[in-house]
Amino acid sequence: MCGLFAAYVEFSIDDYQFLRINPPMRSTDLPEIRRLPLFCSMAAATFDTLFTHAYVQQFPAGLELIRQGDPADFLHVVLEGSVELYAAWSDRQCMMGEVRPFGAFILAACIRDATYLMSARTIERSRVILVPAADLRDAFRQDGEFALSVATELAGAYRGMVRDAKGLKLRNARERVASYLLRQSRLAGDASSYLLPVGKRLLASYLGMTAENLSRTLRTLEEDGIGVSGARVTITNRARLIALVRPDALMDGRDPADIPPPLAGAPR
């Protein structure tokens, strides 16, 4: 279903080591982190302890942050930029999800002290919080409010994966493309025109189809209310598109707790 990718990682291990021993934590980072949904409810003492060994890291585009199969060492929370979650097997690979501010990833592996089921790499230059998994589990045991935040985040991740899996099984490729485009419009405030957040090759991989097939599908969707020019998507006939997509809150919606991300878009 998913073809072979070209090499994506542009930076060597040496670059990575260099970055890690030069953590660009900013003085404004901690207060900002404190307001994130995952950390805003916990006790001040727990927060301070949790972040004694945590640090914020800036990564360039295309860097592999974690590799599937490795033991979970750090919880990652995206502050800026975007991160691709992807899976590989037997010379095939595919995008499994995208994490944007202020989402966490590999939380489940940290909680279970297990190995990663997916790899992650930056799509663009990104700032990420790294919290040691052991400290995370300690904080979880000590702070009930934090435990609730973690469970809520976990439950949200599960439900997101269920939505994706439902889309894969219940809709064909054309319907997945159309529903994705409509969803992105919703995210942009029901805009009739917007820019794709990821490249078409990645998008195809995420939607479980080949890049060629996506390209052709986008062409045929011109008859159903969609215009595409480069990364720009224009909805030319929303009623027609909706009729095709048949949007369903249980597949295309987001949980209320996830929208809006508390303080997400607010300028600091």
Add this chain to the structure above:
Amino acid sequence: MCGLFAAYVEFSIDDYQFLRINPPMRSTDLPEIRRLPLFCSMAAATFDTLFTHAYVQQFPAGLELIRQGDPADFLHVVLEGSVELYAAWSDRQCMMGEVRPFGAFILAACIRDATYLMSARTIERSRVILVPAADLRDAFRQDGEFALSVATELAGAYRGMVRDAKGLKLRNARERVASYLLRQSRLAGDASSYLLPVGKRLLASYLGMTAENLSRTLRTLEEDGIGVSGARVTITNRARLIALVRPDALMDGRDPADIPPPLAGAPR
């Protein structure tokens, strides 16, 4: 991808109401429940409170327990039998998962106080614990150990769904069938012959293909070390099957915490 199902529910709402007001809780139930992984670590007081309004229920085969879109009211834990999780959209439906003793389902919706993303119905006659979602959330806040159990269960459910989604995107239908058959053999203790746990129609739906396609695929798998006669599967050439499947612990494995299910198979 998934065809229309025949009507499956054999019992009316009236039957359901009748069953609910006649809870067949047994005297041996509570001690047994107490040993389940989800409840074995919590404080005795929390356990007692949590189960004042909970009850055990016996359901006949084919009964719809929950319907997607409904608000989460009860956490369900399967004690005996098996339950199918399925999803429906626009006159299509498909099986999303199966829950056997002593797995919980719709935990995520209860934690988030959200609506169900999937429906559930019994595959066979089953006994299920029903715990009010509000009580569950209270217990979660009051008992750190229970919170940890819940988070572990949630994380496990997430990881299971990730494995399924990876299989859907990275493997084609034939590979999914072959890997499923090999996995079932593993579950049966690497048996070279075993019975399918679900009907082929359901299995096809779970694997994201039509029943006709599954039937044909099973035929062609005879060349790769699989023999099927009715519900009986025989592995005629394990080496060849493994070469085809290329098993991967990150897709075909289970988390260590899940095997063996603590006290699962042990006679009481």
Add this chain to the structure above:
DNA sequence: CGAACCCTTGACAGAAATCAACTAAGGTGG
């Protein structure tokens, strides 16, 4: 016994992957 139901098989149509070639855009180094 008939009525469902499950499973299978065949024929066919449609969907999607593959292979190959081509264009366009961006970056690099001279």
Add this chain to the structure above:
DNA sequence: CCACCTTAGTTGATTTCTGTCAAGGGTTCG
């Protein structure tokens, strides 16, 4: 500035896979 390279995206031809429709066999159960 340009020649060159890489990469993303597109398009066409072709094969393979998969769903759909139709029909028939076997089983269970009332």
